[in-house]
Amino acid sequence: MSIGSWLTRVRDQRPLVHNITNLVVTNVAANTLLALGASPVMAYAHEEVADMASIAKSLALNLGTLDPEIVVAMRLASTAANRTGVPIVLDPVGAGATPYRTRAAQEIIDGHQLAILRGNASEIGILTGAGGSVVGVDAGQASEHLIDAMRAFATEHRTVVVATGPRDLVTDGQAVWELANGHPHLAAITGSGCSLTAVIGAFVGTVDTCDPHLYAEAAIAAVTCFNVAAERAAAHAAGPGSFQVALLDALYHITPEQIDEAARVRTL
Ligand SMILES: Nc1ncnc2c1ncn2[C@@H]1O[C@H](COP(=O)(O)OP(=O)(O)O)[C@@H](O)[C@H]1O
Numbered sequence: 288m289s290i291g292s293w294l295t296r297v298r299d300q301r302p303l304v305h306n307i308t309n310l311v312v313t314n315v316a317a318n319t320l321l322a323l324g325a326s327p328v329m330a331y332a333h334e335e336v337a338d339m340a341s342i343a344k345s346l347a348l349n350l351g352t353l354d355p356e357i358v359v360a361m362r363l364a365s366t367a368a369n370r371t372g373v374p375i376v377l378d379p380v381g382a383g384a385t386p387y388r389t390r391a392a393q394e395i396i397d398g399h400q401l402a403i404l405r406g407n408a409s410e411i412g413i414l415t416g417a418g419g420s421v422v423g424v425d426a427g428q429a430s431e432h433l434i435d436a437m438r439a440f441a442t443e444h445r446t447v448v449v450a451t452g453p454r455d456l457v458t459d460g461q462a463v464w465e466l467a468n469g470h471p472h473l474a475a476i477t478g479s480g481c482s483l484t485a486v487i488g489a490f491v492g493t494v495d496t497c498d499p500h501l502y503a504e505a506a507i508a509a510v511t512c513f514n515v516a517a518e519r520a521a522a523h524a525a526g527p528g529s530f531q532v533a534l535l536d537a538l539y540h541i542t543p544e545q546i547d548e549a550a551r552v553r554t555l
Pocket residue numbers: 406407408424425426450451452453454455468469470471472473474478479480481483510513514
């Protein structure tokens with residue numbers, strides 16, 4: 288299946304993505320999913336997260352503005368998602384910046400089966416044991432051991448790992464792919480990584496068998512779709528402000544053919 292045809296699946300199926308995300312990006316993540324053609328819902332109450340996760344096509348967890356209530360909500364939702372076969376995508380925002388965030392990410396990873404772990408290269412470096420520095424929620428220096436550590440982590444946890452930045456890396460524990468689309472404006476707005484995680488949730492929500500290889504394909508397609516849309520948006524944006532709006536428009540208008548034409552994906 289071509290990378291672009293994954294977008295057709297998303298638009299045809301309009302998967303419901305249950306997001307437990309942060310206070311900064313809630314609105315933009317929901318609008319990003321709508322522009323793409325997916326269906327967002329944000330739900331946090333302990334009384335309903337298990338029910339919501341069970342009827343969703345995917346569960347996207349984001350540690351951006353973590354607090355103890357959210358930690359419990361994520362635990363309840365993840366348990367229900369695993370029980371009902373709903374794929375989980377985790378964005379460990381700021382893992383490595385404080386022990387609380389790192390511990391929360393590790394508890395989710397150890398206690399549940401993730402479909403995809405997606406963070407910036409520093410967050411992924413911290414969680415996979417490669418090391419790296421995290422400055423608040425932004426990436427610092429990435430580790431030179433990142434690729435090996437990602438592959439070992441993916442194998443051990445039977446999951447797909449995605450590390451983003453100027454170049455993006457994806458592995459299912461066997462193959463490693465390097466993705467080279469995107470635009471520096473993405474690093475000049477808040478929430479690009481968080482929105483991408485929600486988008487990965489939409490793509491993975493179209494996969495109905497628990498298959499790491501298909502999850503990897505979905506992740507590659509999601510990152511490439513998002514980043515090619517960003518390139519198209521940047522072409523007529525005056526700066527980060529208009530870029531943010533233009534990105535929503537580009538996600539709405541982009542075609543599978545445009546994605547396939549611009550995709551820069553290679554196996555390492
Ligand atoms: N310098 C860059 N050039 C091109 N694309 C980038 C650049 N920095 C980040 N991106 C893209 O921005 C998105 C968010 O990645 P990143 O900034 O690593 O995550 P986060 O916002 O979680 O720190 C990804 O799609 C990534 O490919």
